[in-house]
Amino acid sequence: MAVLAPEIRSAAPRWLVRHETLLAGILAVALAILCVFNENFLTVDNLLNQGRLMTEVGLLALPMTFIIITGGIDLSVGSIVGLCAIILGYSWKNLGFPLPLAIVFAIGVGGVAGFVNGLMITRVRVPPLIMTIATLALYRGLAEGISQARSVRNYPEWFFFTGQGEWLGVPVQLWILLAGIVAAGIVLDRTTFGRTLYAIGNNETAARFSGLPVDRVKLIVYTLSGLAAGVSAWVLVSRVTTTRSDMGTGYELDVIAAVVLGGTSIFGGVGTIWGTVIGLVMIQLLKNGLALTGVKGDATIIVIGAVLIASTLIASSLHGRREVAS
């Protein structure tokens, strides 16, 4: 997909450190401005609450970072969320599964959905964009078909703990997200698995010829993506207390926006979890801060769009200038 492959892509780590620092800087400035305009913004309560609200997308963004680093993409995540939500409700209400089992089952189905993506991508060599655009339609359709347009409600009270409860004063799902972030960060940064992801993204053939388990790793990341969608569905259902087949619609674009804003190259080979987290937080807090300041929804999405382009632009142009100067 490279349009303007620079003659040789620059060193990933240095580039990224800079991109993330820059992004963090931009984020800080934006937050400071928003803070001046609204005293409710920079409160622990609000920030924790925002953390709660961004968990579902955040959980998806972690494996999406992996996938995009390998040079792939997964557009079906939002649909898998919908499918898992329906499976959770359906297996509990209609198949009579005990609720804990239904949760596990739904996450498992998410894993299978991701696995199918991965299998077709690695075995049949369907390009990821094409495969997941097809399953975007297919999985959503399955969710609709299985649910027969009925929503599942009246979950028991304990079920809402994950989505609405708190543990040590912090929303429960935020713990899940934090654990995910730390795990994903370490995996990407420190392990052979993470290294393999970068190698695949930069040169898949060479990775293969180095004896790295390219297909297995790809299969794993797409499966992880499905599993994360399952967890995300569980958190979402628990938060909103109901199950509908249209849940998670459009998540794919939110997730991709966060990941690319965080500096992960859509061409593969470059990216970090920390960048993704900054991207996520940036979008969430901007939306929140603008809303609190009284900016309307339509204007907010204009701002988000402009910030997405502008911050990438600023980061890349500053990066370019330093490169020349050094």
Place this chain on the structure above:
Amino acid sequence: ADKWDGADDLPTNPLSCDASPPAAAAAKPYDGGKVTGAADKAGKPITLVDVPKLIGIGYFNATTKGMQEAAKEIGNVKVTTDGPTEAKIDEQIKFIDNTITRGVDGVLFAANDPVAIAPVLKKALSKGIHVVGYDANAQPDAREWFVNQAEFNGIAKAMIDAMAKEAGEDKGFAIVTSTFTTPNQARWIAEMSVYAAKCHPKLKWLETVEAQEDNVLSFNQATTLINKHGDRLAGLFGMTSVATPASAEAVTKAGLCGKVAVVGLATPNAMKPYVNAGCVKSVVLWNPVDLGYAATYVMRAVVDGKLKPGATSVEAGKLGKLNVINGSEILLGSPFIFTKDNIKDFDF
């Protein structure tokens, strides 16, 4: 194909077949939620935020307009409308959540999903924010009052009666709706199904198709139905203000005006060409401007303590006295039927 009939497993309550008013249901006790820790602002200026299903569509522009009118009339109410740009429950929850953080006196809402929206509304109630719904309800205990534009069974009766009259008692019809999961549409269709079975048993329900809130898709779906069923199709229902004009257009393009009746919910402006051309005889709707207007008055009354659990009516400015039904709902009135004669009087 299945005749999809709403299927949300909630009880239905068809009206009687003739025009006689429904037997007064046994008065239900108040079943709405309770606000805790609200500051007493009786008679004082209040700020309200209105979070509709989505912003930027004609229908909710009209409700907003009504709210502004009411606010101006009352004088000490300030209402701002803000919401998601797509009818997504997830986004809507975030908007309400932000509103709570900002701190306002009351929230007006039209729910994208009655259950999913409940937790955040309850949170608002617990933070001392009054909550009143309109257009699309939430679980009763998640809000104090709901302004009901017209009861589901009332809409259903108006629609089915109009269809039976225009298409014929023993003809086939099909439905174009947004999605099967949209709560209001699902309720209406469910009520239509039982009412048709009860009062117009010979009407043949052919099928129901989804068309999002998409103009061109609605048109394509309606066209497909016309092509598929041919003479067996004598009527089309449009369940949204998008699907109805698109269905009318499809019928016009197919040259079947007068042969295939179009009945549906729609705003008058979009329907004028078809009504004036005689292709559509009746458009069912309430006045959304009035709906927004009433919601604002109800909220003011709640804050002022004038509308308390157990009340049987509320004063709503130019609309006069509105009745409380179903424990915690306020009924705007019967659905309005636009025809060739009166449609020119409306502009929304």
Place this chain on the structure above:
Amino acid sequence: MSTLAISAARSGEGRALRWLASQEALLAFAIILIAVVVGLYNPRFLAARNLTDIVLGNAYIAVAAVGMSLVIVSGNIDISVGSLIGVLATISGSLAVAGAPMILVWLTPLVVGALVMTLQGAVIAYLGIPSIVVTLGMLSILKGGLISVTGGRWITDLPQAFHLADIRLFGILPMPVLIMVTATILAALWMRYSATGRAIYATGGNAEAARLCGVSPRRTVLVVFALHGLFAGIAALLFATQLKVIQSTVPPNLELTVITAAVVGGVSILGGVGTVVGSTLATILIAEIASALIFINVSPYWIHAVQGGLILVTVVADILRRRRRQVGG
């Protein structure tokens, strides 16, 4: 068809046979197969009127998918096209209602579309920002902007002359179909026989090598986006003139529909001939499937699942077919 056709293709003879083994043939074959099967079940499906309606109602998607194919072949993607079409349709409709001369009403969306896309192309090509970032941002900007400006007020009372879709050539051929066919053929010829057309393949395949061959990847990307904008403008016009009202909002999921059409029909034969013919056929196929499922009374709950499944099958069939051909040499 396969073995015969593939062996012919391998030996490099028999133009017709080679075509039979192509993506376009696969799509055309699927279109005919579905028509026949569904026609047997319900003959009304084959009525000329129904077949025309299927194409007519989706011509705008096909035209947009032509542009999208160019973009994808050049190694980029555009997610903003749905929003842009919404904006352009609104602009065009507003002009019509304001009483502007028809020629202006029809040309403005093309010009504005080309301008907006050229701007995006410039940012992508000259500032080196990935297309997915730029167009994702633009998606938000256009969508929010449209709502801010119109407030979602529908455009009604459009003058009769505005309705391109009602114009029929020789009283039979509807204008949108004519435009769709013309746009597809012109684009296909242009991609095959113009230097810039081939440069798109080069840029998408290996931008650095393209540069060393004296092709300017930047200029190419710019041209691609400008043309894509032009096609988006045409699509918007077809979209806007179809009904008597214009919604003034962004049509839901239109970008995905367009990308799907391009991907099912076009992109997969990167480097092949007449890609855009594939994307137009794919649009027709997808629309045909949607209509056919209603005709054969598939449960409405399962329609989307079946639709998704069929798209997947088409895509996989194409990949397998190409793989076989590649192994064959």
Place this chain on the structure above:
Amino acid sequence: MSEAGSTVLRVGAPAPPLLAVSGIEKSFPGVRALSNVSFEVAPGEVHALLGENGAGKSTLIKIISGVYQPGAGTIHVDGQPLRFSSPDDARRAGIATIYQELLLFRDLSVAENVFMGHAPRSRGGWLDWKAMTAKTEALLASLEITDLAPRRIVGSLSVGNRQRVEILRALSQDARLLIMDEPTAALTEYDVTRLFDLVRRLKSRGAGIIYISHRMDEIFQLADRVTVLRDGAHVGTRKVAETSSAELVQMMVGRQIESLFPKVDVPIGMPVLEVRDLVRRPLTKGISLTVRAGEIVGLAGLVGSGRSELAQTIFGATPAESGQILISGQPVQIRSPGAARALGIAYVPEDRATQGLVRPMTVRENLSLASLGRVARFGFIDSTAETRMAEAGVNRFRVRAGSIEQVVGRLSGGNQQKIVLGKWLANEPKVLVLDEPTRGIDVGAKAEIHRLMCQLAAQGLAILMISSELPEVLGMSDRVLVMREGRLVAEFARVQATPEAVGAAMMGSHGADAGRAA
């Protein structure tokens, strides 16, 4: 023809040189690639550029082709000063270049690759596909290439054939100055001969040619003058007729190279790699061979004879359809390169840019790529161990890199090759399959790599070496196998392996198969 072939430079003639560069400087971040380089190319001259890996040859020709802008210095074509701001400018000035890295469009056909950017047009400016195909066919014919159709998709071609496409592309431009950066690195002698005939023909038409190669014999066959670079500086320019190989090497590396093929005899042990009736269509048609510990087996053959395919089948990149592979006498299943690696098989591929290296990653990361398990514990990479491993690799091969954190893509071609070798040796394999191990490597480094191969053999490694350079095969192998059309057709012991006999077996002339019996 013979007259033209002996065109003499008219020294002091009024006509300006075709190309004159002077005072060229070029720096990359942290590297001074060229400093004050000047040389001239006359019409009808073949001017060779010589220098160690990383000396700056490729950088220099990229400046001449407009890919890079020089930091200082001037370029004159026909006496006119020119500034090229893009490769297109250079092309318009009549300069055609074959770059060292293959730059092709994998999804496009041969004809389109050849004519990308300058396709024949019909009236009205449209592309003329017929003419394009016809011209490609004519070019193919002029090089006597019969096994390459204009319509073939380049992605399905072997490296050798891709190199041919690059050559066709440069030739298709009717350039007045043809620059070739190691064009023969991926070609066999047969192709080289064709190419040389063609170069001589161009030369006779008055074109100038800049020719870069690490193969000394080619320079003596083809070039009129030779310019030597060392560490980015101009060391000297000599007339080929007036110099010797030894002098040039001395100029290049600043020291003497004792022997290019320092083959020593080591005791040969038990069979380590045994292959029986290996089949993988379309190119591996039943191969049996054995490589023993301490043995270096050379595999010779023409382009397209299927040697790389065989190697990749053994390595599991394209798993075998039938047949058997035994490692140290044990039958094994090799279904992926990972499995091969686990069994102690290493494969140094022929195409280092796409198969060998992850160019945007650092030297350190590339060196550890095939042996991550050795520097990791429970999947966590121990960065100290990794650094140690990388430093060891860099020192062992004397890689010219700023640091182990340098991006591999910016190393010179030869140093990149050393990284690929180093990557595999870090894994301490039992069987080493080398596919064109010294392709594009300077004489000094080549001697080093050969010495290393001998060392490794002495340590008991079994080495299978594929090479298209006959002297290398003959100089380094204990045994020579010859492949033709997917089958082994001859086998020679070291003493029997004469250039004539092996060459004949490769070409398939009579009498060659007799070698098999021996």
